Amino acid sequence: QNSINFNLTLSAYLVSDCYIQVAIPVPIRQLFTYTLPISLQSPTIKVGERVLVPFGNRQVIGIVIDISQQSEFSADKVKPVLNRLHDSFHLSKDLVTFLQLCSHYYHHPVGDVFQQALPVLLRQTEKTDLRPPMLWHAKQAIDEQAQQIKRDKLSKAPKQLALLTLIEKHQGISWAELRTLGYSKAQLNALVTKELIEEKQQVLQLFNWQSSMFNQDNKLVLSPEQAVVVSAINQSQAQFACHLIEGVTGSGKTEVYLQVMEQTLARSKQVLVIVPEIGLTPQTLIRFEQRFNVPICLHHSGLNDSERLDTWLNAQQGNAAIVIGTRSAVFAPLHQLGLIIIDEEHDSSLKQQDSFRYHGRDIAILRARQLNIPIVLGSATPSLETLQNALSGKYHYHQLKNRAGKSKAAKIALIDNNQQQMEYGLSGSLKQEISRTIERGEQVLLFLNRRGYAPAINCQECHWIADCQRCNKPYTLHQKQQLLICHHCGSQKRIPPQCPSCGSVRIAPLGQGTEQLESRLEELFPETSIVRIDRDSTRKKGELAKLLQEVNDKKHQILVGTQMLAKGHHFPDVTLVAILDVDGALFSFDFRASEHMAQLLVQVAGRSGRASKPGKVLVQSNFVDHPLLQDLVHNGYQHFARQALTERKQALLPPFSFQALIRAEANYPSYPEKFLRSLTEHSFEQCELAGPVPAAMEKKAGKYRYHLIIQAKSRKYLHQAVLSILTLALQNDLHKKVRWSVDIDPIDL
Ligand code: ADP
Ligand code: ZN
Numbered sequence: 001q002n003s004i005n006f007n008l009t010l011s012a013y014l015v016s017d018c019y020i021q022v023a024i025p026v027p028i029r030q031l032f033t034y035t036l037p038i039s040l041q042s043p044t045i046k047v048g049e050r051v052l053v054p055f056g057n058r059q060v061i062g063i064v065i066d067i068s069q070q071s072e073f074s075a076d077k078v079k080p081v082l083n084r085l086h087d088s089f090h091l092s093k094d095l096v097t098f099l100q101l102c103s104h105y106y107h108h109p110v111g112d113v114f115q116q117a118l119p120v121l122l123r124q125t126e127k128t129d130l131r132p133p134m135l136w137h138a139k140q141a142i143d144e145q146a147q148q149i150k151r152d153k154l155s156k157a158p159k160q161l162a163l164l165t166l167i168e169k170h171q172g173i174s175w176a177e178l179r180t181l182g183y184s185k186a187q188l189n190a191l192v193t194k195e196l197i198e199e200k201q202q203v204l205q206l207f208n209w210q211s212s213m214f215n216q217d218n219k220l221v222l223s224p225e226q227a228v229v230v231s232a233i234n235q236s237q238a239q240f241a242c243h244l245i246e247g248v249t250g251s252g253k254t255e256v257y258l259q260v261m262e263q264t265l266a267r268s269k270q271v272l273v274i275v276p277e278i279g280l281t282p283q284t285l286i287r288f289e290q291r292f293n294v295p296i297c298l299h300h301s302g303l304n305d306s307e308r309l310d311t312w313l314n315a316q317q318g319n320a321a322i323v324i325g326t327r328s329a330v331f332a333p334l335h336q337l338g339l340i341i342i343d344e345e346h347d348s349s350l351k352q353q354d355s356f357r358y359h360g361r362d363i364a365i366l367r368a369r370q371l372n373i374p375i376v377l378g379s380a381t382p383s384l385e386t387l388q389n390a391l392s393g394k395y396h397y398h399q400l401k402n403r404a405g406k407s408k409a410a411k412i413a414l415i416d417n418n419q420q421q422m423e424y425g426l427s428g429s430l431k432q433e434i435s436r437t438i439e440r441g442e443q444v445l446l447f448l449n450r451r452g453y454a455p456a457i458n459c460q461e462c463h464w465i466a467d468c469q470r471c472n473k474p475y476t477l478h479q480k481q482q483l484l485i486c487h488h489c490g491s492q493k494r495i496p497p498q499c500p501s502c503g504s505v506r507i508a509p510l511g512q513g514t515e516q517l518e519s520r521l522e523e524l525f526p527e528t529s530i531v532r533i534d535r536d537s538t539r540k541k542g543e544l545a546k547l548l549q550e551v552n553d554k555k556h557q558i559l560v561g562t563q564m565l566a567k568g569h570h571f572p573d574v575t576l577v578a579i580l581d582v583d584g585a586l587f588s589f590d591f592r593a594s595e596h597m598a599q600l601l602v603q604v605a606g607r608s609g610r611a612s613k614p615g616k617v618l619v620q621s622n623f624v625d626h627p628l629l630q631d632l633v634h635n636g637y638q639h640f641a642r643q644a645l646t647e648r649k650q651a652l653l654p655p656f657s658f659q660a661l662i663r664a665e666a667n668y669p670s671y672p673e674k675f676l677r678s679l680t681e682h683s684f685e686q687c688e689l690a691g692p693v694p695a696a697m698e699k700k701a702g703k704y705r706y707h708l709i710i711q712a713k714s715r716k717y718l719h720q721a722v723l724s725i726l727t728l729a730l731q732n733d734l735h736k737k738v739r740w741s742v743d744i745d746p747i748d749l
């Protein structure tokens with residue numbers, strides 16, 4: 001080993017005319033210089049290639065960012081590259097530029113940006129299997145008779161038949177996609193046993209656009225409103241333009257996307273569709289599947305590492321025509337990208353909430369601008385940032401004010417809890433409405449944004465509450481698992497048999513979560529099938545798709561769920577939606593809380609009455625006179641949002657100013673405070689500072705957390721201030737004792 005290294009160093013020393021700048025996965029805001037030994041100089045090295053380099057006493061994979069003949073360092077001071085890796089996995093030049101732009105915009109270490117943009121398997125130094133994926137194919141039948149015999153075998157298994165039909169439609173389809181669509185391994189294995197399908201390694205090749213087919217048969221005749229939007233967007237398909245479609249839920253935004261995409265695909269360009277975390281519903285995928293006979297690749301949290309790599313490869317090699325994914329799909333290396341669509345652009349899951357805190361929508365716009373292609377943002381409840389850009393003319397602004405097809409918008413009504421007999425968090429009127437809806441053979445959706453059985457347990461004698469010591473917040477009771485779980489740090493604890501403070505055994509749950517609501521409803525409606533859809537009940541792969549399918553098959557009459565249910569799902573037979581608890585958001589210190597609450601409420605309400613049956617939305621509150629609720633219910637989101645923008649403007653809050661948040665945390669409360677305070681001793685041109693203040697979660701997982709906010713009227717000044725702060729922070733003695741980070745355009749404070 002030593003002698004090899006010695007030889008490499010020697011050869012690098014001899015040939016000192018090739019220096020490369022490498023992005024390395026370390027939290028340092030700079031590139032690192034290496035020499036390229038002569039033994040590695042052929043074939044010519046390119047920007048975007050992966051290289052193995054020594055860093056400290058480790059070996060890491062870095063990305064080549066720049067190549068030059070000169071360096072400020074002399075060759076003997078610079079270490080040589082150890083090896084170059086598989087050439088076919090290099091990043092394109094424009095992706096490299098894009099990632100550098102991101103690093104610059106977010107002031108995030110460049111190496112870490114590259115690290116996060118690459119699939120895990122491409123960042124590992126160990127040898128990994130990088131072969132193309134295995135795909136499922138239908139076996140060819142010898143003749144028609146044989147084909148018929150095969151089908152007859154499936155006459156009693158409609159799911160297997162549907163699966164076979166789907167596989168036949170494709171020239172190879174991955175298990176990841178079948179699973180996302182809700183099929184099981186058992187169904188797949190049954191077809192294997194019957195010798196109807198087989199697995200083959202994918203042949204990566206440029207997708208042949210000529211042979212692509214669009215299914216015109218399920219294409220809808222656009223409403224006049226939709227037609228206007230489609231033609232407006234299609235007019236500028238060959239250049240950068242940012243479009244906002246503000247369309248009420250059920251107004252047919254997806255149909256607009258589909259018809260715009262058709263144009264892009266017809267020009268042999270690829271399409272990137274970004275959807276919220278859980279919003280990647282099988283239903284969305286099915287609609288894309290049914291419209292386009294083109295290879296579609298997925299990128300979401302339900303995939304494993306090698307499946308993610310497959311999507312990456314398919315995008316890069318031009319084998320995928322459409323990539324559908326969650327926020328990090330914005331880094332997919334599509335080389336013929338012609339259009340980006342961001343569905344539910346207001347959704348906060350588009351923002352990454354740790355380490356590299358990028359906003360998927362914002363950098364997608366950056367990418368569209370860089371590639372000079374259009375980007376379409378869609379939402380029923382646009383974020384105030386986007387809405388302001390649309391109203392000011394920066395974006396093209398399109399509205400869909402009516403529901404498409406026959407469905408009618410649901411009426412929202414408030415229920416005053418103070419005027420009602422409450423039982424298990426349900427008011428008398430609501431219980432009545434639930435019964436009536438079930439009797440009509442329709443479905444009910446109950447929304448409660450709190451998973452678990454109860455958000456706390458307490459002692460009924462001395463009022464002791466079981467707190468997580470690492471977060472100073474109550475533990476959530478998970479009854480089925482018989483555990484207390486902290487939803488902030490994930491720590492778990494047994495339920496104490498008696499109060500540690502007074503010894504009483506009268507320990508009881510406090511408040512209500514979805515798990516409890518589900519079991520209460522089982523008591524209240526014993527004849528009715530109830531299904532709970534939240535993070536706990538859908539942990540298993542494919543479980544969400546399965547539950548959603550059961551709902552659509554009308555196996556359940558009542559759905560209980562958290563915000564997972566608010567995201568773009570279609571429930572044609574849900575005609576009653578009830579929101580059990582909105583009060584928390586009405587009195588928050590976070591200036592964005594009301595915006596988020598309004599979005600959530602309108603989105604949940606939008607799940608109702610999506611087919612031809614009229615829907616009803618009931619909102620329970622203890623504060624029905626609150627102006628925010630009144631405005632939303634009587635005037636709708638559009639009015640609310642414009643009102644909220646006026647208020648933000650008066651208060652000079654975003655989007656009328658720009659913010660950066662410096663977060664600091666440490667094991668001692670005084671460190672982060674002192675560290676941030678030292679930064680406030682300086683003044684920054686045209687900027688205001690607020691803080692340091694304790695974070696909303698002052699303690700989390702044992703760390704004390706403080707915030708400092710920088711606010712400026714223009715991005716330029718904000719950018720300058722952050723640059724100075726980075727320099728000052730590094731000079732501070734405490735900077736190694738606290739963990740600190742920069743969050744540009746923060747959305748949670
Ligand atoms: P959104 O995404 O705006 O919530 P969708 O695109 O999901 O709305 O459309 C809602 C429903 O209206 C879907 O069932 C869709 O099939 C139907 N729909 C959309 N456009 C049309 C149209 N032009 N004619 C008839 N039905 C339509
Ligand atoms: Zn007690």
Ligand code: ZN
Nearest residue numbers: 468471486489
């Ligand atoms: Zn905790």
